Amino acid sequence: MSEENNIVQLKNIDVTFHDGEKDVTAVKNVSINVEKGDIFGVIGYSGAGKSTLVRVINLLQKPTKGEVIVNGQNLTELKPKELRSARRNIGMIFQHFNLMNSLSVFDNILFPLRDTKLSKSERKAKVSSLINLVGLDEHAKKYPSQLSGGQKQRVAIARALANDPEVLISDEATSALDPKTTTEILDLLSRLNKELGITVVIITHEMDAVKQICNRVAVMEKGSVIEEGSLLSIFGQPKQQLTKDFVNTSTRISNVLEEIHEAGLANQISGRVVQLNYLGESTNEPLVVSLYKRFGVEANILFSNIEQLQNTTVGIMLLSLTGDESSLDQALNYLNESKVNVKEINLKDEVNV
């Protein structure tokens, strides 16, 4: 990873709030590098500090400690006026859209252009092209109160893009939207990333959102980044418990295990139960078949989920394996060697995947 490719660099960021006598540390020693063209996801439960962290990028939140470098510029060293002009290079969208209710769609998007050098007709043309870009052509004259949530977020996206920023920050931008609209907005962000080459940083608590568009992910817990990596590595080989929770919720395997547990089916399932996580090429091998052929182990599929993430197959399987002990051990070794992440699960225990 070369330095000049990093468009957003957060170095050892601390954010501490003073709440009366107490000091509350919202962000603890976080360093993040976002490369040009990335769609970088920061995922965590509410209260994990991700919104605070993302506000550090455009210094809406001043870090107590650490450096913020965006596009080669150290924002923490800038004077207020310089910071304001640097902010024009960083668009931001919000959970509650934050549009001006007193302005029409057109004027909301025109809003950030008021101090630019563009002529009046250039501004109008720019606003019209932005409206077209986000697909709101017939709504230009409406006011925010007349729009649906998804449409409002489109206006907010157009507004954020008005100054041609190189980075777009999305702070829980889809959390107030229904699933279908969420998908549409995420598709739009992904399209903007491809067409305009804009780097996107999204904050979310939904693994599905991350899964849909991100290429890199950081997982936050209690103010710290506990795990970071490519989407595939996070999804295929999650290391931290929280990351596993997110992945398991997203693949719905945790639901299945809970159901087995609740329905008291654990005793009816014979053999050893294993959870397999696998990526890419190993997927195409007929795993279940080869287990039987090579080791005489019978695999019963309790659950399986396979999806395409960035053109790579990512799968999760829950198998109950029956056969003699030594062949079972051999089979598990074989799986481990073929880049499949294997974990044995005791269904009778408290469910904790």
Add this chain to the structure above:
Amino acid sequence: MSNILNTYLPNVVTNWYGEGGFVQAIWETLYMTFYSALFAGIIGIILGILLVVTDKNGIKPNKVFYNILDKVVNLFRSIPFIILLAVIGPFTRLLVGQTIGPKGALVPLIIGTAPFFARQVQLALVEVDPGVIEAAESIGLSPLQIIFRVYLREGLPELIRSGTLTIISLIGLTAMAGAVGGGGLGNMAISVGYQRFENDVTIVSMLLILVLVFVIQGIGDFFVKKLEH
């Protein structure tokens, strides 16, 4: 027509034109209302903005400044108007050279109304969605631009609503000021109508003030309706 007026409103008719008549009183009330609304409006908006901006959740928090201004506004709001009239007499004389007449009433009216309006402005602007302010900051707007383009723009319907309320309460105060020498319809109702037992004068004064209040309320409602989306 003139017979009916002469029969039912004899004193109103004789007191209509001329020195100390209704026409002059209406004029004086409008004069006091207009100029005090203008100056109290300007002062109130400035103070209200300062309160919102320096509040701990504002865009330029300043604890000391906020606390002082907050207390001063409260203090002046707590003084009963009729006492304020008397207490600031010397100051009024210094400023406009007289303590009676519509001009002399202006100073206490402005000082009595501005803190009230400042509080109304503060309440109106505090209602502006903090998220919108944050969005404006993220766009790179300066604090001054945020005040003019976001606070005053987004808060405008609420500002007009509270401005209307303030002007109506101001009309009430002009009547009180009138009774102690300020002139206008309040003076008409009390020192002519009430004290000389010319009840028709009192009633017509009241009706004229009501008309003024309704007109102002109507204008305010019209603009609020037009601005709210």
